[in-house]
Amino acid sequence: MRLNTIKPGEGSKKARKRVGRGIGSGFGKTCGRGHKGQKSRAGGFHKVGFEGGQMPLQRRLPKVGFKSMTRDRNYQVRLTDLERLPVDEIDLLVLQAAGVVPGDALAAKVILSGAISRKVTLKGVGATKGAKAAIEAVGGSVAG
Numbered sequence: 001m002r003l004n005t006i007k008p009g010e011g012s013k014k015a016r017k018r019v020g021r022g023i024g025s026g027f028g029k030t031c032g033r034g035h036k037g038q039k040s041r042a043g044g045f046h047k048v049g050f051e052g053g054q055m056p057l058q059r060r061l062p063k064v065g066f067k068s069m070t071r072d073r074n075y076q077v078r079l080t081d082l083e084r085l086p087v088d089e090i091d092l093l094v095l096q097a098a099g100v101v102p103g104d105a106l107a108a109k110v111i112l113s114g115a116i117s118r119k120v121t122l123k124g125v126g127a128t129k130g131a132k133a134a135i136e137a138v139g140g141s142v143a144g
Helices: 079-084 092-098 129-137
Strands: 074-078 107-111 121-123 141-143
Touching: 074 079, 079 107, 079 129, 092 107, 107 129, 129 141
Parallel strands: 074 107, 121 141
Antiparallel strands: none
């Protein structure tokens, strides 16, 4: 193999379209733009979804549903995470300080995952039915 014999793979390089080069090229005269109209002219551009002044489809259709802006900042906490914490009174700030939930958390909820064997008090932190029962079974309490 020599440097002067190296060629790109078959079909990997495609010749660019040369418009306005005569009838035989297939792109002569109108250069593939058709006849008349905004899209045939130089600078003939309109934004995506534009329908010539008619009310666009995306504005004619009704808006459906709701996307919560805060959903991604509500976190789940396992019972095993509570077991590892050194304090007995647990709120959102304690969970953030321990790194159980990120600093931007708006809310946290304890779920029944794992086990807890010591008494803890939850304040301002939600809990599922099963998690609440597990916490109360070892003498803890859930407030709020």
